Amino acid sequence: MSGRLPWHQAQWRIVDDALRQGRAAHALLLAGPVGIGKQVFAQQLAQRLLCQQAAADVATGGEACGQCRTCLLFQAGAHPDYRFVGIAEDKKSIAVDQVRELGRYLTLTPQYGLGKVVIIDPADAMNVNAANSLLKTLEEPVAGVTIVLLSHRPAQLPATIRSRCQLIRFNAATAEQAGPWLLAEGVKDAAEAALLMSLSAGAPLKALAIKSDNSLQLRDTLWQTLETLAEGRGDAVAAAHQLAGLDKTGGILPLLDWFSSGLLDILKLKAAPQMPFIANEDLLERLHKLALGIPVQRLLSLQDAVRKAAGSVERNLNPQLILEDVLIQWQNSFVVPRPRQSA
Ligand SMILES: [Zn+2]
Known part of the structure; x- marks a missing residue:
């Protein structure tokens, strides 16, 4: 994946204009749904800010050159003036130590004289102390330092942090914007691209993940099971056992995601059966x-x-029992009479 993503044009315009006019923000908040490409944007922006060629050529602006010494360092993940702060392995949040360490790092002189760039992703995963520590850094901006926060739940960030960042919002992409890109990434045809865009709610990277993860097959198995249960046939406990064993890597969260997406569609169909705007259009x-x-x-x-x-999954409760609960509730929700056992 290289080059700017076609549905990011408006966001790039904001950033490019600011850079050209020498009024780039010290802190940016990239907000938008999962799979819209915020990480790609942030990485491209960081490389752009640290690119020697782009810095020398600021009037024409545009992308990082990809060839200068600092671009090569960046692409190799070895640029000394760039830091990424994320959730450490086995942790659920970004800790205060990580942000304090960042504060110290930012006071050191940049090695290549083009400032420093920090990406914090997901920014809403900072715990209270970490957020307070970052706030101090944002209140006293260091010249040449750009801090880029990423979040798909920006409302969970403290307002004090949000107000000190320039907000760059990423909205759902249209099939027109992302279609050609999806085809270039291996999606079969325009119809498949349109379906994937609908299923991902306009998040093209998520659309691609749905295709490559065999996620559609999982969805089909789920809905076949749900239909059987809805007809009063089949056993919810056995079905939960079977479904829980399907996805060895993703666990049951992908199943619950599909369940949730289908439930929303059914609600929409009940509200407006003639004009359905549903995600699972197929x-x-x-x-x-x-x-x-x-x-x-x-x-x-x-x-x-x-x-x-989904919350119980995150608390590591037994996945099969979790599924059993929702499947039993699903089966009991249908008003069709269960077939009676003949005496
Ligand atoms: Zn460069």
Whole structure:
């Protein structure tokens, strides 16, 4: 993947203009959904800010050259004036020590004279102390230092931090913006690109991940199971056992994501059956049929249950039991009479 992403044009315009006019912000907050390419943007921006060629040629602006000494260092992950701060392995948040260390690092003179760039991702994962420590750094900006925060949940950042950053917002991309790029990345045709964009809610990198992870197959198995249960056939416990064993790497979170996405679509179908704007557009008829059998109130409590289930996964509870709970609730939500055992 190289070059600027085609759906980032508006965001680049903001940054390029500021650089050309010599009024670049000390701190940026890149906010937008997962899979929209915030990380790609941040990396390209960092390389751009540290590129010797681009610095010498600031009037024409534009991308990093990719060939100068500092670009090569950056691409090799060895640029001394660049730091990435993320969640350490086995941790759930960014700790205060990481941010304090950053503060010390930023006071040192940059080695290549073009300033320093720091990326903090995901910024909303900073714990309270870490956020307070960063706030001090933001309140006393060091000349030449650019701090880039990334977040898909910017509302979870303290307002004091948000207010000290220039907000660069990334909205869902359209199929027109991302279609040609998806085709170049190996998506079969325009129809598949459109479906993937719909399923990813306009996040092209997520769209690509859905394709490469065999995620669609997982979704199909899930909905086949859910249909069987909805018809009063099959056993929720056995189904949970089978589903829990499907995805060895991702666990059950991808399943819960698909469940949640389908539930939202069913709700939309109930609200506006004639004009459905649903994500799983290829499942329209099947979801329509399910929508007929389940009351809205039940859908709402299922949504809640699936959301809580995802939380339970993060707390490392037994995945099969978590699935059992939501599948039993799903099966019990349907008003079709269960077939009676003949005496
Ligand atoms: Zn360069």
